[in-house]
Amino acid sequence: MELVYDYPLYRPPSESRSLIFQVTLGCSFNKCxxxxxxxxxxxxxxxxxEIFKEIKLMAKYFPNTRRVFLADGDAMNLATEKLxxxxxxxxxxxxxxxxxxxxxxxxxxxxKSPQELKSLKQAGxxxxxxxxxxxxxxxxxxxxxxxxxxxxxxSCQKAKDAGFILSCMIILGLGGKTYTKEHAKDTxxxxxxxxxxFVGALTLYMEPNIEEEFYEKFGEQFIPLEDNEVLDELYxxxxxxxxxxxxxxxANHASxxxxxxxxxxxxxxEILQKIDQLKGxxxxxxxxxxxxx
Numbered sequence: 001m002e003l004v005y006d007y008p009l010y011r012p013p014s015e016s017r018s019l020i021f022q023v024t025l026g027c028s029f030n031k032c033x034x035x036x037x038x039x040x041x042x043x044x045x046x047x048x049x050e051i052f053k054e055i056k057l058m059a060k061y062f063p064n065t066r067r068v069f070l071a072d073g074d075a076m077n078l079a080t081e082k083l084x085x086x087x088x089x090x091x092x093x094x095x096x097x098x099x100x101x102x103x104x105x106x107x108x109x110x111x112k113s114p115q116e117l118k119s120l121k122q123a124g125x126x127x128x129x130x131x132x133x134x135x136x137x138x139x140x141x142x143x144x145x146x147x148x149x150x151x152x153x154x155s156c157q158k159a160k161d162a163g164f165i166l167s168c169m170i171i172l173g174l175g176g177k178t179y180t181k182e183h184a185k186d187t188x189x190x191x192x193x194x195x196x197x198f199v200g201a202l203t204l205y206m207e208p209n210i211e212e213e214f215y216e217k218f219g220e221q222f223i224p225l226e227d228n229e230v231l232d233e234l235y236x237x238x239x240x241x242x243x244x245x246x247x248x249x250x251a252n253h254a255s256x257x258x259x260x261x262x263x264x265x266x267x268x269x270e271i272l273q274k275i276d277q278l279k280g281x282x283x284x285x286x287x288x289x290x291x292x293x
């Protein structure tokens with residue numbers, strides 16, 4: 001028995017074994033020039049009765065479900081009471097649930113009060129995935145992220161204060177050759193400030209249908225990074241991250257040059273050494289034809 005999804009459907013790599021409920025469709029912002037995920041959809045919120053029927057049905061067929069992911073890209077845009085109703089219904093129907101998670105944009109977290117976020121956590125929402133993309137305000141504006149570094153920091157701090165597990169994503173190469181050092185430096189700064197539980201590094205990949213828009217909105221010539229330059233940027237990024245608490249770092253997404261990971265700060269030296277070794281062995285790089293979002 002399968003759910004009938006409204007495609008395209010996306011979820012984080014770590015949610016590959018999760019049961020997915022689409023509580024919203026599309027993305028309420030949908031203007032990031034680097035993102036092609038929901039361009040074919042208009043944002044909408046699904047009726048509660050439909051969602052409740054799906055929860056009841058899936059509980060019948062998959063009663064031992066342990067993880068649930070709330071899709072699409074904007075579940076946290078729902079009114080808090082509605083989202084609590086959905087989370088509570090999932091918890092009531094699945095007795096073995098260990099984690100419920102969703103994507104969130106900075107604006108989603110900023111528009112909810114601290115008490116609303118705590119209520120969501122108490123209801124059973126455990127983990128939030130948030131795209132930082134870059135810590136550099138100039139780059140964030142050029143790629144129409146819809147958030148500043150200050151907004152990102154404030155939203156992530158609200159999430160952590162409410163008790164959520166926080167997983168943040170960054171995009172290597174987002175500033176091109178012109179801004180690679182600024183991108184690495186400021187993204188390191190923002191990660192050090194936020195101290196997320198998980199950090200995932202992707203590498204910029206654009207579907208052909210959004211390339212022209214990306215270059216136009218960037219506002220100046222964009223020169224993509226070569227593979228070795230991506231590794232240089234990753235090296236500078238890791239080198240400048242300073243954390244007082246453990247954060248699991250992964251650069252193992254399909255878009256990456258090579259799968260690298262570890263726990264920061266304790267594995268920093270080992271990760272940097274691995275990057276240095278890779279730069280001299282391009283034959284180990286993942287073929288470009290296999291790299292995409």
